[in-house]
Amino acid sequence: MIPIKETFLSIQGEGYYAGQSSYFIRTQGCDIGCHWCDEPDSWSMNEGVNMSFNTLVHDIQKTNTQIIIFTGGEPLMHDLTSVSDNIRNYGYKLHLETSGAYPLSGQWDWITLSPKKIKPPLSEIYPFASELKIIIYNNNDFDWAIDQARKVNKSCLLYLQPEWSQIEKMKSKIFNFLSHNPRWKLSLQMHKYLNIK
Numbered sequence: 121m122i123p124i125k126e127t128f129l130s131i132q133g134e135g136y137y138a139g140q141s142s143y144f145i146r147t148q149g150c151d152i153g154c155h156w157c158d159e160p161d162s163w164s165m166n167e168g169v170n171m172s173f174n175t176l177v178h179d180i181q182k183t184n185t186q187i188i189i190f191t192g193g194e195p196l197m198h199d200l201t202s203v204s205d206n207i208r209n210y211g212y213k214l215h216l217e218t219s220g221a222y223p224l225s226g227q228w229d230w231i232t233l234s235p236k237k238i239k240p241p242l243s244e245i246y247p248f249a250s251e252l253k254i255i256i257y258n259n260n261d262f263d264w265a266i267d268q269a270r271k272v273n274k275s276c277l278l279y280l281q282p283e284w285s286q287i288e289k290m291k292s293k294i295f296n297f298l299s300h301n302p303r304w305k306l307s308l309q310m311h312k313y314l315n316i317k
């Protein structure tokens with residue numbers, strides 16, 4: 121098994137599936153180093169729990185959710201082939217949230233690609249992105265959004281998501297961008313407004 125920081129049942133707070141009950145598996149380990157990261161405790165590769173697969177599935181089965189979301193940390197720092205195949209055998213829908221900076225492993229029903237400028241995605245992942253989520257922290261991020269959208273497939277959904285501390289500062293610029301780029305939509309971190317995980 122891969123090192124896991126935590127598992128929990130919550131709602132997806134972001135993107136197309138916002139509001140959907142989901143079971144989260146937060147993997148341990150990330151070397152991207154976003155200065156605004158919500159989960160810096162997930163960075164170390166020397167922590168996390170090596171939960172057995174049977175324990176994990178037993179925990180999932182106590183919930184009624186059908187969606188399992190791998191998040192991080194950066195899940196693709198681990199080979200997810202085995203764990204995703206095994207969970208899929210139980211009939212669950214599997215979602216992945218990734219920066220795309222490491223090789224894609226596992227099979228997924230939905231991939232949220234959230235590229236980071238300091239360690240951009242590998243080119244191989246763009247065709248598989250179901251949604252592209254660009255975090256807006258400053259003005260340069262709008263150009264980054266346009267650049268990244270050129271690389272995904274035509275059916276990929278496009279979201280701008282203001283970094284939590286910058287919402288007031290960036291919201292009028294985001295609204296302006298959305299009005300000129302109708303393929304893009306706004307994603308807000310619903311779980312933070314509800315003060316839940």
Ligand code: SF4
Nearest residue numbers: 150152153154157193
């Ligand atoms: S990629 Fe995600 S987990 Fe890693 S530093 Fe950035 S926001 Fe944090």
